[in-house]
Amino acid sequence: MNKKQIITIAGGGSTYTPGIIQAVLNNSDRLPISEIRLYDIDGKRNEDMALIIDFMLKKEGHSDVVLSSTENPKEAFTGCDFVFSQIRVGGMKMREKDEKIALKHGLVGQETCGLGGFAYGMRSMGGLLEIVGYVQEYAPEAWILNYTNPESIVSEAVRRQFPGIKMINACDMTISIEETIADNYGYDRKEWVSTYYGLNHFGWYTEIYDKSLGRDVMPEIIEKLTSQTMKVADFNEGDQSWQDAFNMMSVMTKDFPTHIPNNYLEYYLYPDMVVEEADKNYTRANMVMDGREKNTKEMAEKIRSGVKEDVLNFNFGEHGQYIVDMATSILNDEHRRFMLIVPNRGAIPNLREDAVVEVPAYVGATGVEPISLRQPIPDFHKGLMEAQVAAEKLLVDAYFEGSYQKALQAFTLNQSVPSARVAKIVLDEMIEANKEYWPELS
Incomplete structure (x- = not known):
C-alpha cells in the first residue's frame, strides 16, 4: 500500500474542483490521501469551495482527510505529492x-x-510558470498534472523555462468526444484503444479499435456521424452550446470523411459559420457565470445556512476521473494509456520535432512514454498544424522576449484570422484590456 498522498489543487476555487475531489474519493484504494489543499489567489472563491469540499468529505465518511484552503504558496505546496493545476488567470471576466x-x-x-x-x-503563461516555480521551490519531487489552458501554449512555455520539471499536460476533450460517440451509437468506450494526433483542441482520430468487437469501428462511426446528429452526453445535457458543437462535428465529418475531428476544429475550419451563429453580447463566458459559477455560490450559501440535504448539484463528467487516473497510473506504475500533450520528437514523423502535440501515451512511475504514429500524417492536416504550431511558438516568443512584433506575427498567423490588419487591431485592444496580466510588449 502506498503512503497516503498530499494533493494540492492550484485553482482550488474552480467549479471543476468538486468533480476532481469526487474522483479522488471514488478511487481511494488506488490513490489514498491524507490531505487536500486548495490554493487560489481569489480568497472568496477558495473559501466557498472549501465549504463545499468539507461538506463532501463529511458526507462520504472521509472526515480523517485534512482540508485546508490558502492563498499562501508555501503553505499550499510544501511537501505535497501531486499538484492538480486548473488555474484561470483573470477569471471569467x-x-x-x-x-x-x-x-x-x-x-x-x-x-x-x-x-x-x-x-x-x-x-496563462505567467500564472502557470509561477505555479511551477513554487512547486520547484517547495515540493521538487511532486508531480504536476496540468489542466490549465491553452495547453499547447502553456506547455511550450513551461518546457522552455523548466525543462526538467515533473509535469504532465492533459486535456479531457478527447474523452468527452469518445463518451459522447459511444453513448450515441451503442459502444462501450472502456473497450476502445484510440489513436489520435494533433495539437490541443486541434486534432483527428485515425483509428478506434474496439477490443470486444475485434475491429476498428471508426469507419462505421464516420458513417453514423455523416447520417445522424449526436446528442450531448449526460454531463453536458441541456447545454445548447455543446449540442451545437457536436452538430458541427457532423458537418466537419461530412466534408472531410477520412477522419473523426476534434469538435474544436470548427473554430479553424468554419470560423465564418461560428461567428454568424454567435451572440456577441452573451458569450460562453456569460453562460458559465450564469450557470456553473452561480450554482457554486448557491451551494456554498446553503452550507453556510446549515442546509444538510440536496446541497450538492454537480454533473461531474469525466474531467476529474481523467486527472485522477493519471495520478494513480504514476503512483502504482499502471502504464495506462492517455491522450497527452508532449514535445513531438518524432511521434508525428513528418511534423517539426519541437512541436507540442497531442498523441497517445502511456503513463507510469517514471512519467510519460509517447507512442510514435510511425506513418506520416496527410498534407491537409500537416499544413493546418504547422501554421498553428508556428503561431503558438511566436506567441511564446512574444511572452519571453516582450516582443510586440512577435505577438503581431502570432496573431496574424492564427488560423482563424483573415488579415494582418484585423490582427493588429485586435492585438492592440487585447493589450489595453490585459495591462494587468501581460508582459509589456515593445
Whole structure:
C-alpha cells in the first residue's frame, strides 16, 4: 500500500474542483490521501469551495482527510505529492473580454481557440510558470498534472523555462468526444484503444479499435456521424452550446470523411459559420457565470445556512476521473494509456520535432512514454498544424522576449484570422484590456 498522498489543487476555487475531489474519493484504494489543499489567489472563491469540499468529505465518511484552503504558496505546496493545476488567470471576466473583443471584429470568440485563446495564453503563461516555480521551490519531487489552458501554449512555455520539471499536460476533450460517440451509437468506450494526433483542441482520430468487437469501428462511426446528429452526453445535457458543437462535428465529418475531428476544429475550419451563429453580447463566458459559477455560490450559501440535504448539484463528467487516473497510473506504475500533450520528437514523423502535440501515451512511475504514429500524417492536416504550431511558438516568443512584433506575427498567423490588419487591431485592444496580466510588449 502506498503512503497516503498530499494533493494540492492550484485553482482550488474552480467549479471543476468538486468533480476532481469526487474522483479522488471514488478511487481511494488506488490513490489514498491524507490531505487536500486548495490554493487560489481569489480568497472568496477558495473559501466557498472549501465549504463545499468539507461538506463532501463529511458526507462520504472521509472526515480523517485534512482540508485546508490558502492563498499562501508555501503553505499550499510544501511537501505535497501531486499538484492538480486548473488555474484561470483573470477569471471569467477576462474570458468574457477575450470572447467579445474578437467577436466585435468578426472573429471567433472562444476561450482556447482564435485570438481569444491567444489572449488567454499570454495571461496563462505567467500564472502557470509561477505555479511551477513554487512547486520547484517547495515540493521538487511532486508531480504536476496540468489542466490549465491553452495547453499547447502553456506547455511550450513551461518546457522552455523548466525543462526538467515533473509535469504532465492533459486535456479531457478527447474523452468527452469518445463518451459522447459511444453513448450515441451503442459502444462501450472502456473497450476502445484510440489513436489520435494533433495539437490541443486541434486534432483527428485515425483509428478506434474496439477490443470486444475485434475491429476498428471508426469507419462505421464516420458513417453514423455523416447520417445522424449526436446528442450531448449526460454531463453536458441541456447545454445548447455543446449540442451545437457536436452538430458541427457532423458537418466537419461530412466534408472531410477520412477522419473523426476534434469538435474544436470548427473554430479553424468554419470560423465564418461560428461567428454568424454567435451572440456577441452573451458569450460562453456569460453562460458559465450564469450557470456553473452561480450554482457554486448557491451551494456554498446553503452550507453556510446549515442546509444538510440536496446541497450538492454537480454533473461531474469525466474531467476529474481523467486527472485522477493519471495520478494513480504514476503512483502504482499502471502504464495506462492517455491522450497527452508532449514535445513531438518524432511521434508525428513528418511534423517539426519541437512541436507540442497531442498523441497517445502511456503513463507510469517514471512519467510519460509517447507512442510514435510511425506513418506520416496527410498534407491537409500537416499544413493546418504547422501554421498553428508556428503561431503558438511566436506567441511564446512574444511572452519571453516582450516582443510586440512577435505577438503581431502570432496573431496574424492564427488560423482563424483573415488579415494582418484585423490582427493588429485586435492585438492592440487585447493589450489595453490585459495591462494587468501581460508582459509589456515593445
